[in-house]
Amino acid sequence: MNSSRKLLLAASLLQLAYSALLLYALLTPLYRLTGVVEGEASIGWYSLFFYTTRIHIPALDTLHILVFPVYIHAIYMLMTSTAGIILYMGGLEKYTKPIEESLYANALVATSFTGLLVQVSRITRREVSQLATDYTRTTSAGTIILGRASLHTNHILEKIVTPEILLTTAILLLATGTLYIISTQHGRG
Amino acid sequence: MDTRVTPSTIAIIVILLLLLGRLFWFPFAFFLVTGSSMYPVLKTGDLVVGEAVYLSGYSEGDIVVWYRSISFGVIHEVIEKKPGEIVTKGVNNPLPDPPVSASSVKYKIILSIPRSVWIPLAAAVLVLYAYKKRRNLVKALTDTGSEPLSIALWVFVFFALSNIATIMLSGIYYGGYRTSIPVPGVELSGLKHDPLGRHVVLHYSLNNTGIVGVNNCRVEAANKEFQCSYKEIRPNGVLVLGIPEDAYLLLWTNSNGSIYRFRLEVNVSLDRGVLVADYPVTGSWNRLKTMKEGGSLRIFNPNPVPIKAAVTIIYYSENVFGSLSPVNSTVEVLSLQPGENKTVSPEGYEAVLARVKIEYKLIPTHNPVVEVYTLELKS
Numbered sequence: 043m044n045s046s047r048k049l050l051l052a053a054s055l056l057q058l059a060y061s062a063l064l065l066y067a068l069l070t071p072l073y074r075l076t077g078v079v080e081g082e083a084s085i086g087w088y089s090l091f092f093y094t095t096r097i098h099i100p101a102l103d104t105l106h107i108l109v110f111p112v113y114i115h116a117i118y119m120l121m122t123s124t125a126g127i128i129l130y131m132g133g134l135e136k137y138t139k140p141i142e143e144s145l146y147a148n149a150l151v152a153t154s155f156t157g158l159l160v161q162v163s164r165i166t167r168r169e170v171s172q173l174a175t176d177y178t179r180t181t182s183a184g185t186i187i188l189g190r191a192s193l194h195t196n197h198i199l200e201k202i203v204t205p206e207i208l209l210t211t212a213i214l215l216l217a218t219g220t221l222y223i224i225s226t227q228h229g230r231g
Numbered sequence: 232m233d234t235r236v237t238p239s240t241i242a243i244i245v246i247l248l249l250l251l252g253r254l255f256w257f258p259f260a261f262f263l264v265t266g267s268s269m270y271p272v273l274k275t276g277d278l279v280v281g282e283a284v285y286l287s288g289y290s291e292g293d294i295v296v297w298y299r300s301i302s303f304g305v306i307h308e309v310i311e312k313k314p315g316e317i318v319t320k321g322v323n324n325p326l327p328d329p330p331v332s333a334s335s336v337k338y339k340i341i342l343s344i345p346r347s348v349w350i351p352l353a354a355a356v357l358v359l360y361a362y363k364k365r366r367n368l369v370k371a372l373t374d375t376g377s378e379p380l381s382i383a384l385w386v387f388v389f390f391a392l393s394n395i396a397t398i399m400l401s402g403i404y405y406g407g408y409r410t411s412i413p414v415p416g417v418e419l420s421g422l423k424h425d426p427l428g429r430h431v432v433l434h435y436s437l438n439n440t441g442i443v444g445v446n447n448c449r450v451e452a453a454n455k456e457f458q459c460s461y462k463e464i465r466p467n468g469v470l471v472l473g474i475p476e477d478a479y480l481l482l483w484t485n486s487n488g489s490i491y492r493f494r495l496e497v498n499v500s501l502d503r504g505v506l507v508a509d510y511p512v513t514g515s516w517n518r519l520k521t522m523k524e525g526g527s528l529r530i531f532n533p534n535p536v537p538i539k540a541a542v543t544i545i546y547y548s549e550n551v552f553g554s555l556s557p558v559n560s561t562v563e564v565l566s567l568q569p570g571e572n573k574t575v576s577p578e579g580y581e582a583v584l585a586r587v588k589i590e591y592k593l594i595p596t597h598n599p600v601v602e603v604y605t606l607e608l609k610s
Contacts, residue, residue, distance in 0.1 A: 078504075079412075092412050093503050098267035099410045103275050107265055111393040118386075140382045147386035154391070169410065177412075177504070183419040183435055184508025186501070 047130060050138070053145045053218045054126030060152065060211055061119035063202060064159075068113060072163065072199050073170045078177050079191035083170045085109065085162045085203065090173065099169050105162050112155050119148045149219035153212040156205070163203040239360070247392075249280075256337055258283045262296060263397075264306060264343075268321025269294070273306065276346030281338025289339040295319065296338040297331050306340065325411070415440030415503045419510075420468075426514050426535040427570040429460070429476060431495055433510070435468035442468060443500040452478040452493040453485040459495075472497065476569075479535040486594050489516050516593050518600060519567065526608045527576040528587050532567035540565045540591035542575055546582035546608075555584060582608050 071082035079097065081090035086109055090097040122144040129138055170193065177188035201207065249261045264277040272294070273279065281296050289295050291309050297319065298304040307319035310327055317336060320327035361368065416438030423432040435442070448459035460473030472495065482491045492513050499506040519538060520531040532538050542563045547555040559580045565573050577585035587604045 092414070095413045097410060097412060098270075100266040100268070101410075103267065104265040107263060107276070108397050110397055111390055114393065115390055143381075143383035144386050147383040147390075150383075150387050151390040154394075158394075172410065173412070177414060179414065181416070181418050183417040184497075184506050184510075186415060186417055186504055186506050188414065188504035 049218065049221060050126055050142060050145075051130045053142075053149075053215075054123040054130065056215060056218055057119050057123035057145055057148055058127065060215060061116045061123060063211075064112070064116040064152075065120070067159070067199060067203055068109065068116065070196065070199055072166065072196050072203070074194040074196070075170065075173060075191050076194065077191035078189045079173045083166055085159065085166050086113065088166075088170070090170075097173070101165060101169050105165055108158065109162055112159065115148070115151050115155065118144075119152070122148060146219040149212070149215040153216050156208045156212045159203060159208060160205045256283060256285075258286055260338060262306060262338075262340075266321075268324050269306060269308075270323045272308075272322050273343055274346065276350070278344045278346070278349045279306065279340045280342040280344075282341045284336050284339055287339065289336065294340040295336050296340065297336045299331065299335060309336075413439050415501060417468075417501065417506055419508075422510060422512070424512050424514055426479070427533065429479065429535055429569070430471050430473045431510075431512055433470040433472065433497075435470070437468045440501045440503045442470065443502050445470065445472070445497060445499055446505070447496070447498040448472050449496045450474055450478045450493055451496065453481045455481055470497070470499070474535075476535070483516070483534075483536045484595055486516065487596050489594065490514070491516065518593060519589065519591065519602075521589070521602065521604065523604065523606065524574070526578075526585075526606050527574050528604055528606060529572055529574045530565065530567065530589065531572045532569060535569045537569065538567045538591050538593070540567060540589050543588040543590070544575065544577045545586045545588075546577060546580040547584040547586070548580065548582045558582060577606060577608060584608060 067084075068086035069084060071084045073083045075081055075083075075090060079090055079092050081097075082088065083090065083102070085105075087106060088099065088102050090099070122141055125137070126141050126145055129141055174191050174193035176190045179186045179188070246261075248257060249259060251257070251260075260281045260283075262279050262281055264273045264279060265275050267275065279294075284295070289309060289312075291312050294306060294308050295317075296304060296306050297317075305319065305328065307321050307324075307328060309317055310320045311318040312333075313330075314333075316330045316332050318327050318330050416436070417440065418436040419433065420436045421432075421434035423434075425432065442464050445462040445464065448462050450457045450459060455478075457475045457478045460475045461471075462473070463471040465471060474493075474495075478493060482493060490513060492511060495510045495512050497506070497508050497510070499508070514535070517533045519540060520533055522529045522531075530540065530542075542565055543560060544563075545560045546558050548558045550556045559582070563575075565575075567573055575587055577587065585606045585608055587606060589602045589604075590599050592599050
C-alpha cells in the first residue's frame with residue numbers, strides 16, 4: 043500500500059506538470075509576427091492583423107475547434123492530479139479509486155492526443171510562416187511597397203511541442219498509470 | 232445492471248446521430264461553422280442544422296452543405312443552379328467556388344444557432360443534469376466495490392466521444408480556401424498629359440487604401456532631373472503633378488524630332504504602404520495655330536515652351552493699272568508664351584491686301600517653318 047501511495051503521488055505530480063505544460067502550450071503564443079502583419083498565434087488561438095484589419099486563417103479556425111477537447115482534458119487532468127496530491131497528503135482513502143482510475147484514463151487520453159497536438163503545431167507553423175513574407179506587389183500603377191512581416195518563435199515552447207518530447211511524456215504518463223493500476227490491483231487482490 | 236431506456240439516453244443517442252449525419256446522410260444533421268467565408272451570416276462556432284436535400288430540395292439563395300469527400304465539405308450559399316451542377320459562394324469571399332456536381336449537395340441549412348446561445352445553453356443543461364444526478368455521481372465515486380477500471384473506461388470514452396464529436400462537427404474543411412489578406416490594390420486607370428497646363432494627371436483605381444501624400448515627384452528629361460513644380464491630391468485617387476517649364480525648355484532645345492519624351496518618377500504615400508512608380512510620358516511639338524478673323528490673323532502657341540515668330544507683313548495697294556503692287560512692309564518678332572494668342576492686324580498704307588509671312592523654329596535643330604497668309608483689308 044505504501045508503494046501504491048507513492049505511485050499515486052508520482053502519477054499525480056507528473057500529470058500536474060503535464061497538464062500545466064499542456065495549458066501553457068495551448069495558451070502561450072508560439073509565434074509572434076511583427077511588421078505589416080502584427081499579432082500572435084498559439085496552437086489554441088491566434089490574433090493577427092494586417093495593419094488594422096483582422097486576418098482570418100480558415101485552417102486555424104478549424105484546428106482550434108479540434109483542440110477544444112484537449113483544453114477540457116488538460117483542465118480535467120489538472121483537477122484530478124491536484125485531487126491525487128490532496129488525497130496523498132490527506133489520506134482520504136474513500137476517494138482514491140476514482141482518482142487513480144482517472145489518472146490512468148488521463149494517461150491514455152494524453153497519448154491519443156499527442157498526434158493531434160503535433161499536427162496542430164505543424165499546421166500552425168505552416169500557416170503562420172506563410173504570412174511572414176515581403177508584401178511588395180507590382181501592378182499597372184507601379185510597385186506597392188507594404189513592407190515585410192517577420193516571424194518570431196517562442197523557442198522554449200517550440201521545443202515542448204516537438205513529437206519526441208510530447209510522445210516521451212505521454213509514454214511516461216501511460217507507464218506510470220499502468221504501474222499504478224497493476225500495483226493497486228495486486229494490493230486489493 | 233439497469234437497462235431501462237431513459238429520456239436522457241434517447242436524447243444522447245439522437246444528438247450522436249445528428250453529429251454523425253455527415254457520414255450517413257440522415258434526414259437532419261448538425262454542423263459547426265468554422266472559418267469566416269460566410270461572415271457575417273454565419274460565424275465560427277455557430278451550430279447549424281441541415282435538412283437533407285432529398286427531403287425538400289434547395290434553390291438559389293439557400294445555404295447548403297456540399298461534400299467532395301467526407302473530409303472536404305463546404306457550407307456556402309448557392310448562387311447558380313444549373314442542370315447537374317451548382318455554383319456556390321461564401322458571402323465573405325470575393326469570388327465564387329468552382330462548380331460542383333449537384334449530387335455532392337447533401338444538406339440545406341434550415342436553422343443556425345449562434346455560439347453565444349448554444350454553448351451556454353449546453354453548459355447549463357450539463358450542469359443541471361449533473362446536479363440532478365449528484366447522488367448517483369457521489370455514489371459512483373465512492374463505491375469501492377464497482378468493477379475495476381469502470382471509471383477509467385468512462386473517462387476515456389468521454390474524451391474519445393468528445394474528440395469524435397469535434398471532428399464530426401468541424402469536418403467542414405476549408406483547406407481549399409487560402410488565407411485572404413486585405414492587401415491594398417492600386418492600379419493605374421489613366422494618365423493624361425496636358426502640355427499647356429504643364430501637368431500630368433494620374434488616375435488610380437484604389438482598393439483597400441487611399442492616397443495620403445506625395446513624398447517625391449521628379450521629372451527626368453534629356454538626362455537631367457527636375458522636381459515637379461506642384462503636387463495636388465484630388466478625390467477618388469487622382470493626382471495632378473506639375474511639370475516644370477525648364478524641363479520642357481530642355482526637351483525643346485535637345486529635341487531632334489516632333490515627339491518628345493520624359494519620365495515621371497513618383498513616390499506616393501498610401502494609408503497602407505508606399506507606391507513607387509516611373510511613368511514614361513510623351514508629347515509632340517505642334518505648329519502654331521492660325522485663324523483668319525476678317526482682316527486680322529490670330530496666332531496661337533499650343534506648345535509648353537515660348538515660340539518666337541518673325542512676322543513679315545507686305546502691304547499691297549492697287550496701282551493706276553488696277554493691279555496690286557507692294558507699297559510697304561514691316562517685320563515684327565512675336566514672342567508667344569505657351570497657350571498665348573496674339574493677333575496680327577495689318578493696317579494703313581491704303582493697302583487693300585496684306586501678305587503675312589510667319590517664320591519660326593518649331594524644332595531648334597530643324598529648318599524654320601514658314602507659313603504665308605493673305606488677308607484682304609478694308610480700304
